Structures are given as C-alpha cells and as structure tokens.
Amino acid sequence: MSPLDLTAHALSINRRTFLSQSAYGLGGMALASLMTEAQGGVAGAMLKPHLPVKAKRVIFLCMAGGPSHLETFDWKPKLAELDGKAFPESFTKGQQLAQLQGAELKARGAFCGFKKWGQSGQEISELFPHLGSVADDLCIIRSMKTEQINHDTAHAFMNTGSIIKGRPSMGSWLLYGLGCETSDLPGFVVLTSAGKTGQQPVSARQWSAGVLPSKYQGIQFQSKGQPVHYLGSPDGVCQSTQRQVVDEVKRLNGMLAEEKLDPEIQTRITQYEMAFKMQSSVPDLIDMKTEPQHILDMYGVKQPGDGSFASNCLLARKMAERGTRMIQLYHRAWDHHGGIVDGMKSAAADVDQATAALIRDLKQRGMLEDTLILWGGEFGRTPMGQGTGRDHHILAFNVFMAGGGVKPGFSYGATDELGYRSVEDVVHVHDLHATMLHLLGIDHKRLTVKFQGLDVRLTGVAGNLVKKVLA
Numbered sequence: 001m002s003p004l005d006l007t008a009h010a011l012s013i014n015r016r017t018f019l020s021q022s023a024y025g026l027g028g029m030a031l032a033s034l035m036t037e038a039q040g041g042v043a044g045a046m047l048k049p050h051l052p053v054k055a056k057r058v059i060f061l062c063m064a065g066g067p068s069h070l071e072t073f074d075w076k077p078k079l080a081e082l083d084g085k086a087f088p089e090s091f092t093k094g095q096q097l098a099q100l101q102g103a104e105l106k107a108r109g110a111f112c113g114f115k116k117w118g119q120s121g122q123e124i125s126e127l128f129p130h131l132g133s134v135a136d137d138l139c140i141i142r143s144m145k146t147e148q149i150n151h152d153t154a155h156a157f158m159n160t161g162s163i164i165k166g167r168p169s170m171g172s173w174l175l176y177g178l179g180c181e182t183s184d185l186p187g188f189v190v191l192t193s194a195g196k197t198g199q200q201p202v203s204a205r206q207w208s209a210g211v212l213p214s215k216y217q218g219i220q221f222q223s224k225g226q227p228v229h230y231l232g233s234p235d236g237v238c239q240s241t242q243r244q245v246v247d248e249v250k251r252l253n254g255m256l257a258e259e260k261l262d263p264e265i266q267t268r269i270t271q272y273e274m275a276f277k278m279q280s281s282v283p284d285l286i287d288m289k290t291e292p293q294h295i296l297d298m299y300g301v302k303q304p305g306d307g308s309f310a311s312n313c314l315l316a317r318k319m320a321e322r323g324t325r326m327i328q329l330y331h332r333a334w335d336h337h338g339g340i341v342d343g344m345k346s347a348a349a350d351v352d353q354a355t356a357a358l359i360r361d362l363k364q365r366g367m368l369e370d371t372l373i374l375w376g377g378e379f380g381r382t383p384m385g386q387g388t389g390r391d392h393h394i395l396a397f398n399v400f401m402a403g404g405g406v407k408p409g410f411s412y413g414a415t416d417e418l419g420y421r422s423v424e425d426v427v428h429v430h431d432l433h434a435t436m437l438h439l440l441g442i443d444h445k446r447l448t449v450k451f452q453g454l455d456v457r458l459t460g461v462a463g464n465l466v467k468k469v470l471a
C-alpha cells in the first residue's frame with residue numbers, strides 16, 4: 001500500500017465535496033434568477049402554459065360564512081310550499097348535519113322573491129338587483145358540493161383543496177406556476193371586510209404558501225387607512241440611503257445563498273426588494289384622486305380606504321391593472337344561524353352593487369375577457385330552518401364566475417326540488433379548481449410540487465374539467 005498523499009487527497013473531488021459544491025452552484029443559479037426577476041415581472045415555474053390561456057388573473061370574491069344558496073341563486077317553489085312543515089326524512093336520514101343533528105327538522109322557504117334577469121333569463125334573488133343587471137355576464141353553477149361542514153376546514157378545502165395544514169392556497173399555486181406581471185406589488189394580495197352580522201373569523205392559513213417557498217404566500221393588505229404598515233422611510237433616512245441599505249442586505253444574503261441552497265434565503269432577498277419598491281408603488285395604488293366621481297359612485301364607494309367591500313373592489317381593479325395575479329376579497333357577513341332575514345339583506349346590500357360594478361368596470365376597460373371572477377362561499381345553508389336562520393350545508397351550494405373564458409349568461413347544474421342535494425351536473429370543489437386552472441392555461445394534473453415523496457397538487461388525486469361552462 002502506497003503512503004497517503006495528503007496533498008492529492010486534499011485536491012481530490014470526493015462524493016461529499018461534489019455534492020456540496022453542486023449545491024453552492026445551484027444556490028448561485030437561483031440567486032442569479034432572482035436578480036433577473038427583479039428587473040421586471042416575477043417568473044413562474046412553468047416555462048410555458050400547458051393549454052391556451054383564457055384568463056391571466058383571478059379575483060376571488062369570497063363570501064365568508066356560507067351564503068344561503070336558497071336566497072341567492074337557487075329558487076325552490078316546492079320548498080316555499082312546504083315552509084314551516086316537517087322536512088321529509090327521506091332527504092336527511094343518515095346524513096351529516098352540523099348543529100341540527102338530532103333536532104326536529106322543519107322546512108324553511110326563501111324569505112325573498114326571485115326574478116328572471118337579462119336576455120339569458122337567469123333566476124337571481126331580488127336581494128341582488130345589481131347582479132341581476134349583469135346576469136348576462138354571469139356563469140352560475142347551481143350544483144356545487146364540498147366535503148367539510150365547519151367553517152375553517154371548509155375555507156381550507158375551498159382555498160387549498162385539502163384540510164391538511166401546509167397545503168398551498170390557490171393563489172400560491174398560481175403565483176408559483178405562472179408568476180406575475182408586476183415586480184413592485186405582491187402577486188397575491190388579500191383584503192378583508194365585514195358586515196353587520198354573521199362575522200366568522202378567517203385565518204391567515206387560507207392564503208398560506210404551505211409547502212411552497214413562503215415568497216408565494218398571499219400578502220394581507222389592511223382595508224382601512226394605509227394598506228401596508230411602515231410605508232414611509234424613518235425620520236432622517238432618505239430614499240438613496242435606504243436603497244444602499246437594501247443593496248447591502250441583498251449582497252450579504254446573496255453570499256449566504258452561495259453557501260447553502262435554502263429557498264427562504266431567496267425569499268428574504270426578494271421580499272426586501274419588494275418592500276422597498278412598495279414604498280413608492282402602494283401610495284400611488286391607493287390614491288383615488290385619479291378615479292372620476294362616476295366610478296366611485298358606480299362602486300358605491302363613500303370614502304376610499306374605509307374598509308368596505310366596495311372600496312376593496314375598486315382597489316382590486318387597480319391591482320389587476322398592475323399585474324397582480326391573484327386578488328382575494330373576503331367579506332365576513334354570511335354565517336346566519338339566526339336572523340337570516342336582516343342578515344342576508346344587509347350582507348347582500350354590502351356586496352351587490354360593488355360586485356356588479358367590478359364586472360362592468362373590467363368589461364369597459366377590456367379586462368373582463370382575461371380576468372376570471374369567482375363569487376361564492378365555503379358551503380351552503382340547510383333548506384331546514386334553525387330558529388330564525390339556517391345551518392351549514394355541504395351537499396348543495398352555488399357560486400358564479402364571470403369573464404376569463406367562461407360562458408356568459410349561463411346556468412349550470414341543479415339541486416333537487418327542495419335544494420337539499422346537488423343532483424344534476426354535480427360540481428365538486430376539486431372540479432371547480434381544475435376548471436379554473438384550465439382557464440389559466442394550466443393542466444391541474446401537471447402543476448405539482450414534490451413533498452415527502454408525493455406529488456402535491458391543488459386538486460389532490462381528483463378533479464374533472466367542467467367543459468360545459470367554458471365559452
């Protein structure tokens with residue numbers, strides 16, 4: 001055996017050295033990619049769309065709390081005839097209920113009337129006259145169903161396709177796959193508002209990036225006042241000085257990224273840069289002085305930045321214009337176990353005008369055709385009464401979409417004669433997600449991320465394209 005040549009050994013590339021140096025190289029490539037992205041929009045993981053792109057962005061108007069389908073888009077005359085009488089046991093026997101389990105079940109008909117609106121003749125509750133006026137732009141799905149009967153898990157299922165914590169939200173998937181067209185605003189923004197009653201809390205996990213790097217998570221803007229804290233520079237710190245600080249932090253983080261491959265280091269670099277850019281972009285975004293009075297009146301905005309759903313809708317349009325990929329507006333006002341008459345009237349008044357205005361505004365700007373709007377809650381409400389309200393319900397609810405490649409003036413699916421169960425052209429939440437991704441040019445089976453040996457995706461192991469709602 002020849003004596004050990006220490007010099008030769010030190011210069012050799014053994015397995016451990018190779019893997020280590022490869023990791024550093026990958027870190028450097030990732031950093032270089034980030035520096036490139038900083039010059040313009042943010043690139044996504046998909047090199048090109050899987051499918052023809054119909055929608056470039058999504059605005060999800062989330063009616064948190066679960067609006068009653070029976071007082072929105074699902075008129076049931078038979079239920080009205082049965083009002084106050086025993087609900088047929090044949091519908092409910094062996095079925096999961098929330099708070100009504102084991103209680104005496106009585107039918108509760110809709111307290112409001114319905115009308116046929118527009119040339120399409122879509123049946124919409126009289127609580128929503130403004131939405132009725134844009135009925136010919138709406139694609140109403142009346143046959144939704146979900147799997148989760150409690151609010152938080154139902155929200156998680158609607159947002160992430162799973163109740164398992166750590167799954168990425170819909171907006172995070174879009175940002176990860178497609179990137180966004182802006183580098184000075186977040187690509188995924190969340191705003192919240194609240195009505196007078198029915199206010200269920202909404203947790204931040206609903207816009208989490210989950211197992212994806214945290215740079216893909218939704219950024220919650222404040223609805224009142226300044227949307228982002230600490231927009232201004234500290235006293236005595238000018239813009240150029242702050243730029244130098246950001247550049248030096250970027251350099252130091254870049255050195256760390258060269259040593260180890262950690263996506264959170266890359267996130268830190270991009271977020272410092274984003275924060276600096278937002279100091280100038282956000283004040284301009286929320287400045288409503290350029291909005292003519294007739295636009296403010298159309299939305300029903302009394303005071304921009306007042307925390308109302310109307311103000312948030314106008315802000316959503318401005319963000320959509322600037323390239324934000326996913327905008328999610330939560331309106332917490334729809335959990336009506338009791339007081340449904342006053343509660344529904346109030347909640348509908350909060351959102352009706354502004355939602356219709358958003359559709360009209362996007363349309364007149366030529367943006368509705370590539371903006372997908374989704375309106376709906378996490379589940380429906382029971383056709384059986386619960387005191388003066390309705391309980392949670394997972395077997396039937398409705399949503400509507402507009403723009404972004406869906407068929408306008410169209411109703412799809414149906415529930416049974418009492419609105420208890422979706423029975424015709426049933427659409428599961430996974431099917432809704434698959435269809436939305438399709439409109440954005442994504443095959444839902446191909447947008448995946450490897451986690452613990454599994455290919456995680458928004459639709460899990462399910463999801464079917466709802467072809468009939470496509471334009």
